[in-house]
Structures are given as C-alpha cells and as structure tokens.
Amino acid sequence: MKLVFLLFFFPVTLSVKHSLTILVTVSSGVKNIPDLVGVLLVDEVPVGRCDSIRDQAEATQDWMKKLVEDYPEHLERYTRGCLFIHNNYKAQIDILKKQLNQTGGVHILQNKEGCEWDDETGEINGFDQIGYDGEDFIKFDLKTLTWIAQKPEAVITKHKRDRDRPKIERLTSLLTQRYPEFLMKYLDYGKSFLMRTDHPSVSLLQKTPSSPVSCFATGFYPDRVMMFWRKDGEELHGDMELGEILPNHDGSFQMSVDLNLSSVTPEDWRRYECVFHLSGVKDDIITKLDKALIRTNWEFPAGPVIGGVVGLLLLAVCITGVFIWRRRNNGFKPANCFRLIIP
Structure with missing residues (x-):
C-alpha cells in the first residue's frame, strides 16, 4: 500500500x-x-x-x-x-x-x-x-x-x-x-x-464471418501507444493478437489488434471493447464490439477491374516494402510481400 x-x-x-x-x-x-x-x-x-x-x-x-x-x-x-x-x-x-x-x-x-x-x-x-x-x-x-x-x-x-x-x-x-x-x-x-499529437481513426474490420475481428487504428502520432481488447473492463491477454506499429506515407502510424471470437456467443459481444491509448493524451478511444460497426469485404465481388487495381496497388506497396526495415527483436526480417514479387 x-x-x-x-x-x-x-x-x-x-x-x-x-x-x-x-x-x-x-x-x-x-x-x-x-x-x-x-x-x-x-x-x-x-x-x-x-x-x-x-x-x-x-x-x-x-x-x-x-x-x-x-x-x-x-x-x-x-x-x-x-x-x-x-x-x-x-x-x-x-x-x-x-x-x-x-x-x-x-x-x-x-x-x-x-x-x-x-x-x-x-x-x-x-x-x-x-x-x-x-x-x-x-x-x-x-x-x-x-x-x-x-x-x-x-x-x-x-x-x-x-x-x-x-x-x-x-x-x-x-x-x-x-x-x-x-x-x-x-x-x-x-x-x-x-512533436505533434495526432489522434487516429479507429475501425472494426473482419475479412470473413469466421475471421477474428480486427480493431484498426490509423493516422496517429507519435508511435508511443497502447492498444488492447478488454472484457467487462478487464484487459484480455488470451484470444488476442497485437500487430506491429507500421508507418503511413504521411508520417503517421497504424496498428491493429485482433480478437478471436470463435468461443464468444453473440449475446456476449457487448461485453467486449477495444481500447486505444496515446501517450500524453488523457482520454482513451473506446470502441465497443458491435456487429453493426464492423466493416467487411466478403459481400463485395473481386471482379477484373477491382482485381487489377488491387494488383497494381499491391505491386507498388511491395516494391516499397522490400526495403522497409522490419523489426524482430531489433533485427532483420524479410518483408512479407517480397514473396509476391519473387515467387
């Protein structure tokens, strides 16, 4: 005490x-x-x-x-x-x-x-x-x-x-x-x-109905942040995967934290929330786990036009990504998209 x-x-x-x-x-x-x-x-x-x-x-x-x-x-x-x-x-x-x-x-x-x-x-x-x-x-x-x-x-x-x-x-x-x-x-x-402080936009994303729900924050600065899921006000340590802090093209940062919902019943969703804390800022950004707020992509067709545009974007990102220093215990790690360029 x-x-x-x-x-x-x-x-x-x-x-x-x-x-x-x-x-x-x-x-x-x-x-x-x-x-x-x-x-x-x-x-x-x-x-x-x-x-x-x-x-x-x-x-x-x-x-x-x-x-x-x-x-x-x-x-x-x-x-x-x-x-x-x-x-x-x-x-x-x-x-x-x-x-x-x-x-x-x-x-x-x-x-x-x-x-x-x-x-x-x-x-x-x-x-x-x-x-x-x-x-x-x-x-x-x-x-x-x-x-x-x-x-x-x-x-x-x-x-x-x-x-x-x-x-x-x-x-x-x-x-x-x-x-x-x-x-x-x-x-x-x-x-x-x-030395500025930029607050992020926070979204809930899900690839497929069975995928984890990702709490995604982008546009924040500096990169001294904490992000996590909590249930009934208590921080979760299991069923959660925290992503890396990555840079955006404008000098801001992005990160995400995934929540595995495979063992969570629909009626218990309301007990979960995503917390984003920016160092030096008093108020946290709290995002309730609400199915109506989740943005998905499984309802939209990936037609030739969309696929072509996405392909070009991936190529541009990956060409840059080859040269991004990726940290793993402060060491070297191959950029993931390098495999897309060199099979």
Whole structure:
C-alpha cells in the first residue's frame, strides 16, 4: 500500500527516445526495381531518400526541404554516401556470395545505422547493424569497439573489419558525435511536425464471418501507444493478437489488434471493447464490439477491374516494402510481400 501511495503522489515521468536512422538495402538478382534504396528516418518518420536510378538524395518532408535549403551540404553528403554505398555494397554481396558458395539467385544486403538520444537522461547510443538475406549477420559494439558475428558465416567478415582500426575510429566518431549533432539539428527544424499529437481513426474490420475481428487504428502520432481488447473492463491477454506499429506515407502510424471470437456467443459481444491509448493524451478511444460497426469485404465481388487495381496497388506497396526495415527483436526480417514479387 505504501508503494501505491508513493506512485499516486509522485508519478513517474517517462522519457522519450529520439532517433536518427539510415536504412540501406542493396539487392542482387532482382529485376525492374532499383538495386539500391536508402531511407533517412527521424523518430521513425522517413524524411529523405535516394536510389540507384537517380543517384541523388532528396528530402521528403517540408521541414527537411527547408533544412537542406539552409544547409545544402547535408544533401550533398547523403548523395555522396548513396553513391559510395551503392558501389561498396554491391561488391560486398559478391564477396559474401563467394564466401558462402552461392551462385546466382536473389540476395539482399541491408544496413541500419544511426543513433538514439534519451531526452531526459541525455544518454546517446549509436548502432550499426548489417543483415544478409533477411537475417542478422554482423553488428558493431560501441562498448568494445569490435564487430560481433551474429552467425558463424560472419566470423570471417568480423575479423576483417576488426583489423581495420582507422575505419573503426571513423565509425565511432560518426555514431557518437556526427549523427547526434545531425539529430539535434533535425529535431529543431522538425519540432512542429515531430512533436505533434495526432489522434487516429479507429475501425472494426473482419475479412470473413469466421475471421477474428480486427480493431484498426490509423493516422496517429507519435508511435508511443497502447492498444488492447478488454472484457467487462478487464484487459484480455488470451484470444488476442497485437500487430506491429507500421508507418503511413504521411508520417503517421497504424496498428491493429485482433480478437478471436470463435468461443464468444453473440449475446456476449457487448461485453467486449477495444481500447486505444496515446501517450500524453488523457482520454482513451473506446470502441465497443458491435456487429453493426464492423466493416467487411466478403459481400463485395473481386471482379477484373477491382482485381487489377488491387494488383497494381499491391505491386507498388511491395516494391516499397522490400526495403522497409522490419523489426524482430531489433533485427532483420524479410518483408512479407517480397514473396509476391519473387515467387
């Protein structure tokens, strides 16, 4: 009881971690898409990009465009980096293919590097991680200033990188000094966008009459949220599946939480509700489980026209999705739609 009393009168202040992340994907054996795509993200929001077709970095948010107008060296730096990485990583894929006795086929090399800054403690953590063919391969350890092989095949690469001390010194400076400086500047320019609070629209969706009911929230910002189903006011832990928080094209986010209704009688539906909580916002968004509110798609025919449009949309999304960093224990994971492009 004393602990509860103290927590009630002295609430805990949650710190916010800001991040700068550069994601690079280089592919081999994939036709009709750029073999390099790079994305710059601030607080998980894409603010710049480059690819091997244009070989020119570009800002994708209005506030970032204003920054590169004031500091054109930022755009020039990322353009040079894009060109260097393209040539260097294509060579790295060839080396890995020989090292792993791979001949032909589709191969993907991904790099995730940048830094995180805790706005309360001031702690800065840099990271540099490489994945190959959708799996963790090797990462840099700032504490020991050495590379860590994340699978046996990466040991050769680890030893080679550990011997290059000048490169390790440059990387350490980049992760602990240069990237944090960039992040502070970006947060200053983008604060009106990055520090905002956007409430979502919440819908109930169901694919078929026997499918789980999905509570889907989209358009919210920031991505510090909680979402769950509850019954009679109590949060559920079983019969529920929470999805990932995913980015929208406009910098907002989306997520969903599914509820399995196979063992729930129709008369008990009224006892369930979906709860969406946005950090820093007092009132939750509560959506009652009501059959009349569920949006479905099984009543609509998927004719040739609809099917063609959906097919084009899927292709566009999947081409982009190949290069989206997917998190699984902070590691690499192949984008699901990649299988739609490459059977």
